[in-house]
Amino acid sequence: MPIGxxxxxxxxxxxxxxxxxxxxxxxxxxxxxxxxLEVVPVAPNAANFAAFRQGLRExxxxxxxxxxxxxxxxxxxxxxxxDLAGExxxxxxxxxxxxxxxxxxxxxxxxxxxxxxxxxxxDPLGTGIVASLAHPGGNVTGLSAFATEIQGKQLDGIVLxxxxxxxxxxxxxxxxxxxxxxxxCGGRRAHVSWAELD
Numbered sequence: 001m002p003i004g005x006x007x008x009x010x011x012x013x014x015x016x017x018x019x020x021x022x023x024x025x026x027x028x029x030x031x032x033x034x035x036x037l038e039v040v041p042v043a044p045n046a047a048n049f050a051a052f053r054q055g056l057r058e059x060x061x062x063x064x065x066x067x068x069x070x071x072x073x074x075x076x077x078x079x080x081x082x083d084l085a086g087e088x089x090x091x092x093x094x095x096x097x098x099x100x101x102x103x104x105x106x107x108x109x110x111x112x113x114x115x116x117x118x119x120x121x122x123d124p125l126g127t128g129i130v131a132s133l134a135h136p137g138g139n140v141t142g143l144s145a146f147a148t149e150i151q152g153k154q155l156d157g158i159v160l161x162x163x164x165x166x167x168x169x170x171x172x173x174x175x176x177x178x179x180x181x182x183x184x185c186g187g188r189r190a191h192v193s194w195a196e197l198d
Contacts, residue, residue, distance in 0.1 A: 029066070030066070031065075032061060032066060032067050032094050033067075033068045033069075033070060033091065033093040034056075034067065034068070034093060034094065034095055034096075035070045035088035035095070035114075036049075036052075036070065036071045036072065036099075037072050037074075037084055037085055037096055037097070037103040037106065037107055038074070038103065039073070039078070039099060039100055039102075041073045041075060042071050070091055070093055072085075074103070078102040081102050081105075081106035082109065082110065084106070085103070085106035085110035085111075088107070088110070088114075089107075089110040089111040093114060094114070094115075095114065095115045095116070095117060096111070096114055096115070096116045097116075098116060098117070099120060100120060100121065100122075101121045101122050101123065101127055101129070104116065104129050105127060105128075105129060112138065113139060115139050115141070116139055116140045116141070117141060118140065118141070118142025118143055118144070119142065119143060120142075120144070120145050121142065123144070124136070124140070124142075125144075
């Protein structure tokens with residue numbers, strides 16, 4: 001399975017984060033440790049994780065030789081992220097890769113020194129993960145989906161396409177609170193209510 005643009009961006013960010021470490025300790029035969037903090041277990045995420053491993057192999061990082069990946073899953077329960085992020089920090093991994101805003105927040109609160117790469121985050125600025133999008137500051141970098149701002153605009157597009165209806169529903173994972181707030185604001189503006197379907 002080819003790596004999409006997001007996967008490529010994450011791999012490049014991880015590689016750039018590890019590059020100075022490689023230069024310092026290349027002759028020492030260091031084994032690098034990447035902590036992965038994810039909402040789902042590795043099995044349902046197998047295709048993405050395989051692409052991640054392949055991309056790392058192509059950059060010279062091979063599990064069992066010079067790389068260990070510490071995968072931690074919250075199993076769909078966001079309240080588990082602080083403990084899992086703390087565990088990765090105690091393991092002193094070289095970098096933590098996170099998926100989603102709750103994982104990134106937990107990682108940020110668990111360490112101020114280990115580099116954190118967000119594979120995606122809905123609103124890193126609004127949630128306080130980064131100081132600014134242009135200059136994140138601290139030890140956090142990565143990608144943002146800007147999902148919060150997009151929600152209201154998506155609703156505007158639906159209303160323009162279907163102006164006679166006043167109720168919309170959408171089946172998806174439960175959105176983060178900030179996404180729900182933007183969606184509700186867009187709904188009030190267009191006189192439309194949202195119904196979340198699980």
